[in-house]
Amino acid sequence: MSATSVSAAADTGLRTVRIGTRRSLLARTQSQWVADLVTARTGHPAELVEITTDGDRSQAAGTSLVGSASTGVFVSALREALLAGQVDLAVHSLKDLPTAPEPGITLVAVPGREDPRDVVVARDGLTLGELPVGSRIGTGSPRRAAQLHALGLGLEVVAIRGNVDTRIGTVTRGDLDAVVLARAGLARIERLHEATEVLDPLQMLPAPGQGALALECRDDDTELRHLLAPLDEPDVRAAVTAERAVLATLEGGCSAPIGALADVVEADDLDDPEGSPELWLRAIALSADGTLSVRMSATGSVADAVGVGTRLGGEMLAEGAGQLDQPGPASTSDTDEVPHA
């Protein structure tokens, strides 16, 4: 791990907030957005410090590191730099954070969320439904692969990896017919116009936390915790907390790919102007090939985000989410047949 300070701050006499970031365009763009937000809201100067990982080096060299394995490396490198005092603040994509809390580190703010949906970038401006049977669709995400299979469009899913640029490049070069990506990532690097379809969550439920950023600082840095707490957006925090509680509960009993998406629905939109806002949560767990799935939803109070997510995850396990990779009850429960005695 190495750290390079890439921008200097003006001398205001206030403590400069050193923000650890990965080197990719998406990571630097997100971190710069946070740096600007910190300065605008607190008056403190902020600077980016690039944390280079073995993962970044091998990606740059074109070697392989897939999915959660590589993500885990990036998250822990930033956390190490934070705990070592090399930086004061770590910025992550929330969906890349493990559900287990990290000792010594506080999730101080979830400062907002891009549209959490997934998008398709396909050749010739096509949508998924317009792609011919047998088209090759790239994704490294088991969640996206399973949901693509479940659509029953006869698409061939091809495992790809790399940063957003690399993945779109497979379509531009003609190696693949399409790729599926987070809309948020494209929006942040100003390439959203290259998306040919935004996928409805009914077809493709996003990853828990997708589109949201996570700001972490050291537990013992009380000054920064107080400074940054107001950057937290409570509705976004409640939504992603519920999504991650479903994930944490399901992880306890299954290794299937999982999608989850929550919304805070305001009282005005509930035809009950006197009422309180409500948390609406839906989630899916699928077998890897998409043939089996458990999809459920729940509503509850915004103040009980963990409870809403935990209960929904428990109900999904009771409905067979833990057996999605084995033939058995989950696949045959919806039958009227009476076994022969």
Ligand SMILES: NCc1[nH]cc(CCC(=O)O)c1CC(=O)O
């Ligand atoms: N796993 C990589 C990753 N982590 C966060 C984003 C996009 C930004 C976000 O979801 O906040 C991406 C890229 C992608 O999934 O296309």
